[in-house]
Amino acid sequence: MKSLCKTVIRFRDVKIVVEPKSWDFRDSITNQLRTQKFNYVDSGAFSDVYICKKRNLAIKVTNGDPAGIAWMKYCVAHCDENPLLPQIYEIWELPEGYHLTFMETLKTYRGDSDELCAFENIIGTYRDRLRGRKNASATNNAFFTAKADKGLNPNAVKVAKAIAKILNKMGHANLDLHDGNVMWRGKQLVVTDPICAW
Secondary structure: EOOOOOOOEEEEOOEEEOOOOOHHHHHHHHHHHHHHOEEEEEOOOOEEEEEEHHHOOEEEEEEHHHHHHHHHHHHHHHHOOOOOOEEEEEEEEEEEEEEEEEOOOEEEEOOOOOHHHHHHHHHHHHHHHHHHHOOOHHHHHHHHOOHHHOOOOHHHHHHHHHHHHHHHHOOOEEOOOOOOOOEEEEEEEEEEOOOOOO
16 A cells, blocks of 8 residues: 555556645545546445546545455455456545555446345355354354365355454444445456445
8 A cells, every 4th residue: 555645646548646734635636536437327435436438437436434445455466366346546645534446347236135145144154253252043054064065166254254354353334235336347256345343
């Protein structure tokens, strides 16, 4: 992650000037994105997302979400080895708890909510294991034994374990897995933002 006081952020042909002493530096960033053909596409509790289809680039402006930033850092470290993770190119730390993330563009998730529920159960089971809980549901314990893990998609297991570890480490973080926080890269499901700090 790159840190800055006052600087010019450059990524490919995108240029953003950040002046932290300006009271409206977030507005300044979003205006600069718009003048460079980035369109606002969506917001979450902590982030706004802008996309430039011509550049095949998304930029996420995040404020005050340490759990989400921990997830993005995990993605940076592991995205080359796991197709379920988004390609995150750079994360810049900005003043006042803001972050600017440069990442790949993805398509809206149009899948089955049962798929997400099953994934949530996997994450819950690993989180319970990390906490040392013996009282997780009998069904989950039977299904997610080490032997059963071998039958699951190994990339999904890695992602579920990583999410569970981040959730346990952050303490105050929660699972935020819904159809707005998973997307598609072609026919590949991508888990973009499964954790939030609330």
